Amino acid sequence: MPVAGKVPVAGEVPVAGKVPVAGEPVAGEALARYLREQATEFLRALRQHRESSTEEAAEPALALRAAARRISGALHTFRPLLDADWSDELRTELAWLSGTLAREHAYASRLDRLIGALHRLSPSGPGPGRSGSVPAQHGGLTVGAAKAGALIERQLTLARTRAHSTALQALGSSRFHAVADGVAVLASEVPLRRDASGHPLAPFAADVEARLGEAVAALPLVRAGHPYNAEALLHGLGADAAPESQDAPWHQVRLLLRLHRYAQETNGTEPGHDLRLLGAGQALDRHRDASGAATAAASAARTPRIAPATAYALGVLHADQRHEVEAARFAFQAVWRRAPDRAVTTP
Amino acid sequence: MPVAGKVPVAGEVPVAGKVPVAGEPVAGEALARYLREQATEFLRALRQHRESSTEEAAEPALALRAAARRISGALHTFRPLLDADWSDELRTELAWLSGTLAREHAYASRLDRLIGALHRLSPSGPGPGRSGSVPAQHGGLTVGAAKAGALIERQLTLARTRAHSTALQALGSSRFHAVADGVAVLASEVPLRRDASGHPLAPFAADVEARLGEAVAALPLVRAGHPYNAEALLHGLGADAAPESQDAPWHQVRLLLRLHRYAQETNGTEPGHDLRLLGAGQALDRHRDASGAATAAASAARTPRIAPATAYALGVLHADQRHEVEAARFAFQAVWRRAPDRAVTTP
Numbered sequence: 001m002p003v004a005g006k007v008p009v010a011g012e013v014p015v016a017g018k019v020p021v022a023g024e025p026v027a028g029e030a031l032a033r034y035l036r037e038q039a040t041e042f043l044r045a046l047r048q049h050r051e052s053s054t055e056e057a058a059e060p061a062l063a064l065r066a067a068a069r070r071i072s073g074a075l076h077t078f079r080p081l082l083d084a085d086w087s088d089e090l091r092t093e094l095a096w097l098s099g100t101l102a103r104e105h106a107y108a109s110r111l112d113r114l115i116g117a118l119h120r121l122s123p124s125g126p127g128p129g130r131s132g133s134v135p136a137q138h139g140g141l142t143v144g145a146a147k148a149g150a151l152i153e154r155q156l157t158l159a160r161t162r163a164h165s166t167a168l169q170a171l172g173s174s175r176f177h178a179v180a181d182g183v184a185v186l187a188s189e190v191p192l193r194r195d196a197s198g199h200p201l202a203p204f205a206a207d208v209e210a211r212l213g214e215a216v217a218a219l220p221l222v223r224a225g226h227p228y229n230a231e232a233l234l235h236g237l238g239a240d241a242a243p244e245s246q247d248a249p250w251h252q253v254r255l256l257l258r259l260h261r262y263a264q265e266t267n268g269t270e271p272g273h274d275l276r277l278l279g280a281g282q283a284l285d286r287h288r289d290a291s292g293a294a295t296a297a298a299s300a301a302r303t304p305r306i307a308p309a310t311a312y313a314l315g316v317l318h319a320d321q322r323h324e325v326e327a328a329r330f331a332f333q334a335v336w337r338r339a340p341d342r343a344v345t346t347p
Numbered sequence: 348m349p350v351a352g353k354v355p356v357a358g359e360v361p362v363a364g365k366v367p368v369a370g371e372p373v374a375g376e377a378l379a380r381y382l383r384e385q386a387t388e389f390l391r392a393l394r395q396h397r398e399s400s401t402e403e404a405a406e407p408a409l410a411l412r413a414a415a416r417r418i419s420g421a422l423h424t425f426r427p428l429l430d431a432d433w434s435d436e437l438r439t440e441l442a443w444l445s446g447t448l449a450r451e452h453a454y455a456s457r458l459d460r461l462i463g464a465l466h467r468l469s470p471s472g473p474g475p476g477r478s479g480s481v482p483a484q485h486g487g488l489t490v491g492a493a494k495a496g497a498l499i500e501r502q503l504t505l506a507r508t509r510a511h512s513t514a515l516q517a518l519g520s521s522r523f524h525a526v527a528d529g530v531a532v533l534a535s536e537v538p539l540r541r542d543a544s545g546h547p548l549a550p551f552a553a554d555v556e557a558r559l560g561e562a563v564a565a566l567p568l569v570r571a572g573h574p575y576n577a578e579a580l581l582h583g584l585g586a587d588a589a590p591e592s593q594d595a596p597w598h599q600v601r602l603l604l605r606l607h608r609y610a611q612e613t614n615g616t617e618p619g620h621d622l623r624l625l626g627a628g629q630a631l632d633r634h635r636d637a638s639g640a641a642t643a644a645a646s647a648a649r650t651p652r653i654a655p656a657t658a659y660a661l662g663v664l665h666a667d668q669r670h671e672v673e674a675a676r677f678a679f680q681a682v683w684r685r686a687p688d689r690a691v692t693t694p
Contacts, residue, residue: 120577122584145584227574228674230467233667237469237492237660301659308658312648313584315662320580323670327575 028197031078032190034266035071039187042067046180049171061101061167068098071183073262078204081196090186093179100170106292107160111153113293117320118149118313144309148317151300151310205263212256216336219249224329225337232326233319247291250329254284276338283332290324297321375544378425379537381613382418386534389414393527396518408448408514415445418530420609425551428543437533440526447517453639454507458500460640464667465496465660491656495664498657499647552610559603563683566596571676572684579673580666594638597676601631623685630679637671644668 045063052060072094075087122145170176185191223229234246261277301314392410399407419441422434469492517523532538570576581593608624648661 118584121580121582123582142585227677228670230667230670230674233468233663233670235468235470237465237663238489301655306655308648308653308655311655311658312662312665315659315664316580316584316666317662318659319663319666319670320577323575323577323580323666327577330574 027199027201028081028192030201030268031074031081031196031266032192035074035186035190036188038067038070038074039183042071042183043180043187058105061105065098065101068094068101069258070262070265071186072098073259074266077208077259077263078201078266080204081193081199081201083191083193086191090179090182093175093182097170097176097179101167103163104160104167107156107163109289110293110296111156111160113289114152114156114297114317114321115149117293117317117324118145118152121145121316121320122313144307144311144313147307147310148297148300148313151303151306151314152296155300155303156296201263201267205260205267208256208260208263212253212260215249215253215256219253219333221333221336224326224333227330229326232322232329236319236322244291244295247287247325250284250287250332251291254281254288257281257284276335279335279338280332283328283335287325287328287332290321290328294318294321294325374546374548375428375539377548377615378421378428378543378613379539382421382533382537383535385414385417385421386530389418389530390527390534405452408452412445412448415441415448416605417609417612418533419445420606421613424555424606424610425548425613427551428540428546428548430538430540433538437526437529440522440529444517444523444526448514450510451507451514454503454510456636457640457643458503458507460636461499461503461644461664461668462496464640464664465492465499468492468663468667469660491654491658491660494654494657495644495647495660498650498653498661499643502647502650503643548610548614552607552614555603555607555610559600559607562596562600562603566600566680568680568683571673571680574677576673579669579676583666583669591638591642594634594672597631597634597679598638601628601635604628604631623682626682626685627679630675630682634672634675634679637668637675641665641668641672 042064045060045067049057049060049064072091075082075091075094079087122142220231223231232246257277257280261281264274264277297314297318301311301318306314389411392407392414396404396407396411419438422429422438422441426434469489567578570578579593604624604627608628611621611624644661644665648658648665653661
């Protein structure tokens with residue numbers, strides 16, 4: 001991969017030696033510091049991941065992904081301040097990496113969520129994590145819940161195992177080594193444009209915030225604010241992709257919200273200060289998780305030759321998770337409305 | 348049936364000739380007037396029902412049941428003012444009659460509700476009332492929705508037809524003629540106790556209201572007030588009767604609310620004046636309907652040899668209706684909290 005091998009183009013200057021003007025952090029310096037910090041964190045997590053057993057590797061993998069997302073976010077938001085080609089390429093590669101690493105975790109948490117939901121739906125049904133071990137109870141439906149749990153566990157465990165192999169393969173690939181080298185460059189010498197330090201960071205961050213605001217404004221928040229609006233299950237038995245297309249704008253807001261949070265971090269704002277943004281992000285994480293879980297239940301129901309009782313349980317489970325989607329939207333709009341002036345966020 | 352043949356016991360006096368004291372309606376007189384009105388309405392609806400074709404019979408049947416419920420409610424609430432044996436017996440027979448007449452209507456509206464829900468869940472799925480006529484569309488799930496609609500239509504139409512026959516049979520039976528004769532007695536001469544006119548009606552109505560208040564207080568209203576609490580689907584895949592047992596206290600409140608409304612009517616309060624009680628009643632009607640529809644979907648899923656796609660659609664439908672149950676509880680608690688002083692109700 002060319003990322004690491006590429007020499008920073010002419011015009012880029014390391015910012016480290018510059019002196020801040022009038023006590024305000026110079027734009028380029030703040031950005032470079034943030035990128036260096038995150039790159040260092042990435043390399044630390046990578047080292048820790050390499051030294052961990054499979055059981056211990058989950059935490060460093062999370063840290064690695066968090067740092068990758070933050071680097072990628074800063075490269076995107078403050079793109080005009082950076083060497084564009086170099087950072088675009090690193091961003092693409094970081095997206096590939098965090099996507100690859102995220103999959104294993106996503107399947108694991110989807111399994112937990114679905115088995116947890118089955119447990120709630122069927123008290124004598126599958127316990128968390130060992131659905132197959134509980135003998136079928138009285139009544140066809142509880143048998144169905146147990147069988148549905150076993151089927152989901154089988155399918156998601158297989159998907160997770162495959163994702164684990166793919167992640168291991170990725171971490172050993174030359175493509176990954178190129179990414180790591182690129183991040184290592186970032187840790188020592190950020191490829192800022194020559195005129196970067198003259199620009200303040202705020203307009204770029206404000207741009208992200210404006211895009212976030214527009215995306216939120218396009219959401220059906222009034223409808224989401226009416227509890228039990230039954231929107232999330234609308235057309236839930238229609239064409240297979242119907243619920244997913246309805247979820248997409250919410251997923252988009254989730255990504256923009258994260259980008260906005262990272263831009264705030266770059267500006268030196270602690271994200272913990274803005275409880276509203278945190279709550280909104282948590283609601284959209286839940287939205288994303290429930291949406292994925294509902295799709296997994298629907299997809300398990302398309303397994304050939306399953307018993308009707310299993311299919312019935314998967315239908316109930318699908319609808320349950322679609323209602324979780326709706327609940328997450330309700331939670332999001334409630335959090336979002338709470339403090340529209342966002343007085344807390346500006347430091 | 349002995350109702351009609353029974354001669355009012357000694358101690359009963361017709362109240363018609365009594366003079367109201369100080370402009371206030373005498374208790375016995377108000378009660379007798381209400382019972383006479385409802386008995387007259389019962390007989391009018393019965394006559395209309397006999398003269399109607401099958402298509403036109405639905406409206407008089409509703410009126411017949413409404414009058415039967417009101418008579419029964421008044422006999423129950425103001426029991427101490429009436430000849431107890433006579434009114435208990437008429438009440439039992441009225442309950443049998445309205446139960447028998449209600450079934451056909453319940454199956455019809457349950458079918459409408461479920462086909463409507465399937466239509467919402469599957470845009471290319473079954474249209475209202477003719478699920479079987481739409482050809483199966485793309486994707487297993489839409490086929491499933493169409494098949495689920497056809498199955499439910501078959502089962503509920505059969506149940507409805509049977510209920511219709513049973514109702515016709517009941518209306519031609521000597522048991523029914525005895526009830527009608529009992530109501531005819533009521534229309535001319537209410538079997539009040541000799542000392543009834545001395546008692547005010549208010550304490551009896553207050554007693555019903557107190558029972559209603561206690562029953563509402565025992566409901567999990569705080570939980571119901573949290574949108575998307577997922578309570579209604581709790582154990583939804585467990586033992587078959589799990590959701591029904593959770594619904595019972597709400598059904599009980601529905602009946603007490605109705606009894607309370609009828610007691611208000613007897614006291615001369617127009618029920619339309621209390622929007623809060625009307626709204627609460629509507630929410631609990633919706634609760635009852637959704638609960639029955641959810642049970643019908645679950646029961647259809649236990650039909651032997653159905654396709655997995657059909658069972659899946661029925662699972663989604665069941666969960667959808669259980670969420671309607673939850674939505675109705677949310678609506679009830681919102682209405683109930685709205686005006687706790689009930690200033691509007693006292694005339």
